[in-house]
Amino acid sequence: MARTSTVVRVHSAVLELAAERGPTALTMEGIAARAGVGKQTLYRSWPGIPALLFDALLATGGEPSAPGTADDLPGQLEQMLKAAITEISAEPHASLLRAISAIIQTDESVARDYRERLLEPQLAHVHAVLAAGGSLDPPRAAELLLAPIFYRWFMRLPPLSGPELHRHVHDVLDLIGGTAGG
């Protein structure tokens, strides 16, 4: 009579270990022990660590903010990017993403999974807002908006401050939203 399902216990173990002991504690053995589960049970449900981490991450499913109106495009983008910065900087997300990002550097197939399951949805969300705002080239604008955020996170530099983010959004909109030349 399992009070809690195995999957939930495993996801909880992953999130707890990430928050309490950081990305390097996210091992199959450590997760199994913390979840009170056999290693074989983990391997039965997930092919390896990356898949398990992706699932634990997505199970926390922070739904992105509502589609919103076309009013105040810069404000909407700023809010959305601010939320993204906060999310990648706070535990347990930060440690989960660090662990995944490390693996991405040495495993191309995990990179593909990351792009498809995490990056592209985020880009699509920005696309949608930009397109609703009449941007000329949403994919490019989305990349320009997000690239410095990821760059700083990867390099472990301080994230864009409020004013920096404000200016960044307006600059990209100026560039792509209307006045840019080919």
Add this chain to the structure above:
Amino acid sequence: MARTSTVVRVHSAVLELAAERGPTALTMEGIAARAGVGKQTLYRSWPGIPALLFDALLATGGEPSAPGTADDLPGQLEQMLKAAITEISAEPHASLLRAISAIIQTDESVARDYRERLLEPQLAHVHAVLAAGGSLDPPRAAELLLAPIFYRWFMRLPPLSGPELHRHVHDVLDLIGGTAGG
């Protein structure tokens, strides 16, 4: 009567393993074996893998291109960034940087070393060219120029194509070089 110095043999081993077997082959044991050297000799000269990889990378010391004239600022930047893209995409550099980038994600002190020894010199080089060209805010322009390049490399997306890079440079110069508002 050592024909070749230990340091040179170790560096060669690192570069060979990186090029032939990829980032995951860059282990202390593998490097020692390939170099025909004892592990203790490695630990005597370097505190760990990251320091060893940094040294091997910097020993290949591709000197950046000449300072150049202030003419054709966009062309100069484009050439410089194109060189950077090529360098991070070609072996053995690519595998060395992948291995280091993976460690950066889980070791803050290695991230600091990376920024100081590799990132900041590169940024400074771009700063210098921008400043000579009369840019209003060289540090910010340099970050905007480099961020998408690193972003794509980290995410293992295809690098900026020639035309994309051309446009990118001109866009950032338009934005920062003169017409941008606060």
Add this chain to the structure above:
DNA sequence: ACCAAACGAGACGATGCGTCTCGTTTGTGC
């Protein structure tokens, strides 16, 4: 109440870490 499937636990060999202990080479002072 039975049985098969799934389970927790952990042993196993492989690999890498960082430390340590061997003999052996090497180069310097005499």
Add this chain to the structure above:
DNA sequence: GCACAAACGAGACGCATCGTCTCGTTTGGT
């Protein structure tokens, strides 16, 4: 030339983790 100490190549060691495997033990369906 010789002797000695420092540095060396080699690899054993204990630890951690991987992914596979083998145990009894639960557990859920009939």
